[in-house]
Amino acid sequence: DGGITQSPKYLFRKEGQNVTLSCEQNLNHDAMYWYRQDPGQGLRLIYYSQIVNDFQKGDIAEGYSVSREKKESFPLTVTSAQKNPTAFYLCASSIVTGNTGELFFGEGSRLTVL
Amino acid sequence: QKEVEQNSGPLSVPEGAIASLNCTYSDRGSQSFFWYRQYSGKSPELIMFIYSNGDKEDGRFTAQLNKASQYVSLLIRDSQPSDSATYLCAVILIQGAQKLVFGQGTRLTINP
Numbered sequence: 656d657g658g659i660t661q662s663p664k665y666l667f668r669k670e671g672q673n674v675t676l677s678c679e680q681n682l683n684h685d686a687m688y689w690y691r692q693d694p695g696q697g698l699r700l701i702y703y704s705q706i707v708n709d710f711q712k713g714d715i716a717e718g719y720s721v722s723r724e725k726k727e728s729f730p731l732t733v734t735s736a737q738k739n740p741t742a743f744y745l746c747a748s749s750i751v752t753g754n755t756g757e758l759f760f761g762e763g764s765r766l767t768v769l
Numbered sequence: 770q771k772e773v774e775q776n777s778g779p780l781s782v783p784e785g786a787i788a789s790l791n792c793t794y795s796d797r798g799s800q801s802f803f804w805y806r807q808y809s810g811k812s813p814e815l816i817m818f819i820y821s822n823g824d825k826e827d828g829r830f831t832a833q834l835n836k837a838s839q840y841v842s843l844l845i846r847d848s849q850p851s852d853s854a855t856y857l858c859a860v861i862l863i864q865g866a867q868k869l870v871f872g873q874g875t876r877l878t879i880n881p
Contacts, residue, residue, distance in 0.1 A: 690852075695777060697857060697871030698813070745812055754867045756803035756859050760812035 657682045658763035661746050666766045668733070668740070676731045676747035676764045687729040687760065688747040691715060694731065704729055705752040733766060741768045770795050772818040774861050775872035784881050792858030792872055797841070802834060802841045805857040807874065813857055817843060848879045 659680045661702040670676045680687065686705045690698040701714030704723040718737025723729055733740045743765050772795050784790040790804075800821055805813035819825045819832040819841065833842040841860075845852055858872040 695873060697773070697873045698859075699871075700868070754801075754861050754869065755816060756801055756861055757815060758813075758868050758869075760814070765814045 659746055659748055659759060661744075661761035661764050664762065664764060665670045666764060669764060670768060671735045672738050673732055673734050674766065676729065676733070676744055676746075676766070678698075678761060679727055680729075680748045680759075680761075681727065681748075682748055682752075682759060683726075684748035684750055684759070685726070686749045686752045686755070687723070688749070689719070689721065689729070689731045690745040690747065692743040692745060692763075701731065701744075740766055742766060771872075772796065772862055772870045774874040775856075775858050775875045777873055778876040779878055780875055781846050781878045783881060784848060784850060784879055786848055787808060788848045788852065788877055788879070789856075790839060790843040790845075790856050790877065792842070792860075793840045794860045794870075796860070796862040796864045797836075797839060797855050798838075799860050800863070801861040802832070803827045803869075803875075804830075804841075804850055805859060805860040805871075806858070807852070807855045807857060815819045843878075850881055851877045853877060853879045 662677045688703040689701040702721045704710035720732045745763045747762040748754045801837045807813040817832045819834045825832045831844040835876040855874040855876045859875045
């Protein structure tokens with residue numbers, strides 16, 4: 656079955672630690688995205704990538720980093736510089752590069768800072 | 770004014786009735802509009818998109834777009850308890866850098 660796999664589903668982090676969230680897709684999509692969702696708020700874009708070895712900052716990139724070494728993989732690192740990292744993180748992909756609203760989402764990773 | 774705005778609810782509708790979800794947006798030039806359904810603790814799933822003024826029907830779901838008034842609606846006919854979820858409106862804004870913006874979502878509860 657084609658889809659997007661995110662891991663881990665739940666993650667606890669101590670303040671000052673970096674953590675990396677995994678996102679793998681076998682849909683053969685070129686574009687991949689990372690969103691953050693906080694309670695009662697819409698999704699906010701952290702980073703996106705339309706092609707291997709290239710990525711762009713979204714609206715809330717500060718304190719985050721990404722890489723896109725393979726088409727299938729788009730990991731997100733939440734660094735210690737992110738002041739309020741507790742949130743639900745969603746990875747998505749799309750067939751279309753450029754502006755599109757037709758996104759396929761993974762199941763999400765819930766990060767809690769202790 | 771928020772770029773994409775929804776009433777956060779909760780919206781409570783009896784089973785079998787029509788649920789009406791509304792979304793307004795700030796950019797008059799926007800062309801592309803999307804509705805996502807998100808069950809509690811799960812990820813969003815695209816259920817409808819609409820690009821032209823008027824209505825677009827898909828089964829029990831109808832998306833309505835009125836560009837002159839800058840709103841987009843989602844109607845759910847014959848509401849079922851399984852329709853209970855948060856519904857996210859998303860719009861591709863074209864003013865400045867083009868980008869997809871999500872509303873905060875409307876929580877819908879269908880009461881048996």
